[in-house]
Amino acid sequence: MRLSRIAFLFCSIVGLTGLLIQPAMAAEHAKKMTPAALVSYKITDGPAIKAINKSLTGKAGDMVAGEKTMVNKKKGNCLACHVVTKLKARAAKKPKKYADMGLIGPPLDGAAGRYTEGELRMMLVNAKAAFPDTIMPGFYRADKLTRVMGKFKGKTVINAQDVENILAFLVTLK
Amino acid sequence: MGRFIKMALAGLVASVLMGGAAMAAADGKSAAVMNKGDHPLPEVWSGYKWAKPETQATQDDEFENPANLWTEQGKALWSKVDGSAKKSCQECHNDAKSSMKGVATRYPVYYGPWKKLINLEQRINLCRTKFMKAKAFKWKSDDLLGITIYVSKQSNGMPSAIEVNAQTKPFWEKGKAHYYKRRGQLDMACSHCHEKYFGGQLRSNVLTQGHANGFPTYRLKWQRPGSIQRRFKGCNKQVRAKPYKMGSDEYINLEHYVRWRGNGLPNETPAVRN
Numbered sequence: 001m002r003l004s005r006i007a008f009l010f011c012s013i014v015g016l017t018g019l020l021i022q023p024a025m026a027a028e029h030a031k032k033m034t035p036a037a038l039v040s041y042k043i044t045d046g047p048a049i050k051a052i053n054k055s056l057t058g059k060a061g062d063m064v065a066g067e068k069t070m071v072n073k074k075k076g077n078c079l080a081c082h083v084v085t086k087l088k089a090r091a092a093k094k095p096k097k098y099a100d101m102g103l104i105g106p107p108l109d110g111a112a113g114r115y116t117e118g119e120l121r122m123m124l125v126n127a128k129a130a131f132p133d134t135i136m137p138g139f140y141r142a143d144k145l146t147r148v149m150g151k152f153k154g155k156t157v158i159n160a161q162d163v164e165n166i167l168a169f170l171v172t173l174k
Numbered sequence: 175m176g177r178f179i180k181m182a183l184a185g186l187v188a189s190v191l192m193g194g195a196a197m198a199a200a201d202g203k204s205a206a207v208m209n210k211g212d213h214p215l216p217e218v219w220s221g222y223k224w225a226k227p228e229t230q231a232t233q234d235d236e237f238e239n240p241a242n243l244w245t246e247q248g249k250a251l252w253s254k255v256d257g258s259a260k261k262s263c264q265e266c267h268n269d270a271k272s273s274m275k276g277v278a279t280r281y282p283v284y285y286g287p288w289k290k291l292i293n294l295e296q297r298i299n300l301c302r303t304k305f306m307k308a309k310a311f312k313w314k315s316d317d318l319l320g321i322t323i324y325v326s327k328q329s330n331g332m333p334s335a336i337e338v339n340a341q342t343k344p345f346w347e348k349g350k351a352h353y354y355k356r357r358g359q360l361d362m363a364c365s366h367c368h369e370k371y372f373g374g375q376l377r378s379n380v381l382t383q384g385h386a387n388g389f390p391t392y393r394l395k396w397q398r399p400g401s402i403q404r405r406f407k408g409c410n411k412q413v414r415a416k417p418y419k420m421g422s423d424e425y426i427n428l429e430h431y432v433r434w435r436g437n438g439l440p441n442e443t444p445a446v447r448n
Contacts, residue, residue: 079377081376099378100377100378103375104371104375135362135371137361145356145358146356146358147358147410147416148357149358149414150416152358157360
């Protein structure tokens, strides 16, 4: 009885890591990121929501790198809120990154069928442009924010190439 | 039948306390409170509802609740003489079981001399500095957590009853504005997690309505109890927002507002949570 309770306490503590993006670890990442000015982009109307049709970097995205950024808890941490069914099998080998996918947002399965590439780019850059009340963070914006923690001030969660890389992965979700 | 009348009566009393909101069956800690009028939630639930069964059991077990060490420390402090006035809490308040009953359901309250709200911890520290001529306890100290748990525990089972009146309304408004304000690099408000998506799964955690009825709460992650003020800091940091200081006006007003949102929920200190 006692032992099982102790085991339970321990598991709960271990199980808690990586809830959202973790500030302590995230700080390291933020320091390494260059505070260069943000790439400018143009917002247009897509068929369903607002869109950014041109690549932010002019370079093609790398979907393998994109998946890494998506599951990185210090970066995209997309699985905190979204299910991606085709990634579920990876939980067997890498439970920390792939297990316990969140159910806050809709599953990303089929997202590329619902939205154009430009609309998906908009979602990543600043989801609020499409859904004003959304809980989903804007991953490539640093303006009009309130009381940002010192080490993240003026910085975006991910960089422009990260956006393109994640996008390369998202467009495979047909 | 008798039980029904009792419940109806309890509801009536509570609705008077809560200024119009009607209360449904209070079946212990997982009580749902049906709200009417201007309350943002249709039903109010303690975080207990979404805690893992093992966690609930740890909280409910009188002997295994890991906060017991602190509760005992608080109980000892109640009658311990301290400070240059050579007084203890007990000398002014006698038996905590009766004198402290219901206190935790009312705080934060308006405090005239400061012309603002104070929470329970601040009230306790005021008693220490003013009447006992003793040092104020630090926010995260075992002493402050212990005595606050001990005092708050005397209200267990009683419905939270924060009053919004002419004096407290301006502070309530500020707390409310704080609650709905997006902040941090991730740009989220309290309301996103605890109003829009409560019950939803964020990673392996289930979001609750973020109520304060179990504080100071024993957090398994902290391996010790923590105040509601500390919880606020944690929630701010999660969205990469610069937290305020514990006991700051911002957080005391927020505590008042958050506790008001939980009006009708039975007090359950010390709760156990992830």
